[in-house]
Amino acid sequence: ELKVEQNPLFLSMQEGKNYTIYCNYSTTSDRLYWYRQDPGKSLESLFVLLSNGAVKQEGRLMASLDTKARLSTLHITAAVHDLSATYFCAVDMKTSGSRLTFGEGTQLTVNP
Amino acid sequence: DGGITQSPKYLFRKEGQNVTLSCEQNLNHDAMYWYRQDPGQGLRLIYYSQIVNDFQKGDIAEGYSVSREKKESFPLTVTSAQKNPTAFYLCASSISHYSYNEQFFGPGTRLTVL
Numbered sequence: 001e002l003k004v005e006q007n008p009l010f011l012s013m014q015e016g017k018n019y020t021i022y023c024n025y026s027t028t029s030d031r032l033y034w035y036r037q038d039p040g041k042s043l044e045s046l047f048v049l050l051s052n053g054a055v056k057q058e059g060r061l062m063a064s065l066d067t068k069a070r071l072s073t074l075h076i077t078a079a080v081h082d083l084s085a086t087y088f089c090a091v092d093m094k095t096s097g098s099r100l101t102f103g104e105g106t107q108l109t110v111n112p
Numbered sequence: 113d114g115g116i117t118q119s120p121k122y123l124f125r126k127e128g129q130n131v132t133l134s135c136e137q138n139l140n141h142d143a144m145y146w147y148r149q150d151p152g153q154g155l156r157l158i159y160y161s162q163i164v165n166d167f168q169k170g171d172i173a174e175g176y177s178v179s180r181e182k183k184e185s186f187p188l189t190v191t192s193a194q195k196n197p198t199a200f201y202l203c204a205s206s207i208s209h210y211s212y213n214e215q216f217f218g219p220g221t222r223l224t225v226l
Contacts, residue, residue, distance in 0.1 A: 031212045033214055033215075035217075041219070041220070042202060042217045042218060042219045042220050043155075043202065043204075043217040044217075045214050045215075045216065048212075048214045050212060088154060088155070090155075092212065099145075099157065099160060099170075100155075100157075100215060102154040102155045102156075103154055104153060104154045105152075105153070105154050107152075
């Protein structure tokens with residue numbers, strides 16, 4: 001059974017600071033996705049990582065994937081209030097098609 | 113505009129009633145999915161469909177049923193057998209279930225049992 005764990009689950013940070021969210025998963029996979037969810041809203045796709053060493057950046061967010069360590073990171077640079085949201089990682093396995101297993105989510109609050 | 117629509121946005125159910133949540137997509141995607149989200153938690157897969165007239169149970173299918181008679185539509189029925197149905201329900205689609213593809217999500221339906 002594929003398990004996906006995120007940490008921290010809750011993160012409160014000041015504007016302008018940097019921080020990293022971690023996503024660990026239990027079985028071999030080279031396909032990992034990051035989503036953002038605002039309160040009461042649906043999920044928005046942020047990044048799709050499809051190979052070992054993949055790195056993608058969009059604005060103040062950068063995601064990376066290390067398939068050997070079964071680890072993905074979402075790095076936040078110089079946080080701003082608009083980044084406050086819950087961030088989910090999700091993993092699929094080649095044998096299961098695009099069926100995703102989600103982490104519990106990291107609730108990020110950026111304070112002025 | 114291409115996208116996924118869900119209706120209704122809010123739904124209230126009395127004990128013992130069946131209710132049906134609608135999900136429609138015009139993205140020409142083959143695969144569709146239903147997830148349940150409880151407060152402060154991640155998403156759990158209820159059912160998914162790889163192609164028209166075919167669907168499979170996910171991790172928490174008990175008390176739910178689906179149909180896939182058209183490519184664009186994947187309705188979810190919450191039956192009276194589902195003992196704790198109050199949750200946020202999200203529908204998603206992807207191009208194909210058989211290869212990697214990111215899933216795109218609808219706006220969700222919030223179901224409350226009275």
